Amino acid sequence: MIVGPTKTLFMDEISTGLDSSTTFQIVKCLQQIVHLTEATVLMSLLQPAPETFDLSDDIILLSEGQIVYQGPQENVIEFFESCGFKCPERKGTADFLQESLTTTINTDNK
Incomplete structure (x- = not known):
């Protein structure tokens, strides 16, 4: 309320x-x-x-308590591509971001 x-x-x-x-x-x-x-x-x-x-308008992506990205929503794909992650065609941006962060976490913890 x-x-x-x-x-x-x-x-x-x-x-x-x-x-x-x-x-x-x-x-x-x-x-x-x-x-x-x-x-x-x-x-x-x-x-x-x-x-x-x-x-x-803007998004903040967190992974394990750390900020991975903070800025305009329209620039997030470009940022992830500059880090070596490519969003497949027909994949929603939010799903791509979640999968990218999960993949990074799982890879780092092995």
């Missing part, structure tokens, strides 16, 4: 128990609020649908 004016919201796993369409609608509404009020929303989402992921 939000009481009174706020400029920052922290949201953890808001999509739990929701279908992808409902999650998209909620994130789209939050995006509009952010753009209209110049607020900030920091939201964690596990495996968002491509349409929902594309609503992000």
